[in-house]
Amino acid sequence: MAKPVLLNNVQHHDMRIITRRSAQLGDNVMTAATFPAEFRDVQACYPIVFRKTTDGLGFEPVALFGFEEGHNLFLHGERWEAPYIPMMVERQPFMIGVSDDGLMVNVDLDHPRVNHSEGEAVFKPHGGHTEYLERVNSLLFAIHQGMQALPGFLAALLEHELLESFALDVELNDGSQNRLIGFYTINEDRLQALDGAAVARLHQAGYLQPIYLVLASLSNFRLLIDRKNASLA
Template identity: 30%
Template structure:
């Protein structure tokens, strides 16, 4: 995605554009982690290994679904399809992005679209605007997705801050051995310290329960099982190669 191809969404300029939302195999989805919001966690933990990472810009904790073991590797992609029933909002919102206003501005963010994305077409896919210029039901869903993302960022940030203050987050390195004896590791990840969760009591336990931290801790701990699925998919790729 380049600045030259990202355009502010316009009902006149982009009235003929469609999005082929069934084609997931495009450059923007060749990523090995996707941002996750607390609000979607209870659904996504059934299909994705989800860990805690740090925002490279702010240093604040955030939730991330692991999609692959190396930069640009997305093992959930199989042909043009996505190998999961549920997709993170961070994937569903593509090829759109939110252009935020300047700091301290009261203006709301505006949707922009990457016109170079292979998902963008003029005949096949979901139209963005009605003949009247109003957003189609598809574009309304995208707008709702961004609304959920914006709300989710602050909610997720606050919850992970509480978890960190209670000493429940620890750095982890995940070492993985593949069938061809190749070894790889996932670094820069953080996880929930199960012993610290079990040891919670008194006021700390009450704070974690009431804030929702306790539920999130249990969900994150259970999601790690999906790493085995990713290893299986990776090994299947290796055997074909």
């Protein structure tokens, strides 16, 4: 259970963050939320798909790392075997808090990366920000900005009925039959059927490029299947 508190240099002056990768540190995840501004980097490595939000009322785009919960096919011991790690993974154990004073940095004190003896120092001995914390601040701000643009993008997809559910049936090298369900992608037929005015509006809003990046990312399913087969060997 997450225990987010406002980060400060008095209570957390000796806090350190373990930055290596491992299942024990929370990296063995199937998905990570993403947003259009990150799609270019994400699509180079992972499929981008959509899933319903936990309240069931909306959708969110995610980078897909595996075919089952709690299994990241890119995680091998303490190595994440991809050149890009999505920002929502990189930010851990930090998150953005919003107060009357604006955006604040919160930290999950129960996260396994948080300790007082190993990893990157968060504050300098006299209380200033370390370079590590400055990088975290930049990362959190980029996430915040990216998430602000997400509702408009999703609204445009729903307005034009461009999201469709899909099922991926996979036969693995061991002969097992597997099906991935519960996710959505872009309906290419409906996209191609849009009239010029609708396409122009999507382009002017900056939504057309991320739509095509989602479609391009689907070629990574082949790589994901290859990784799954390799894990069975």
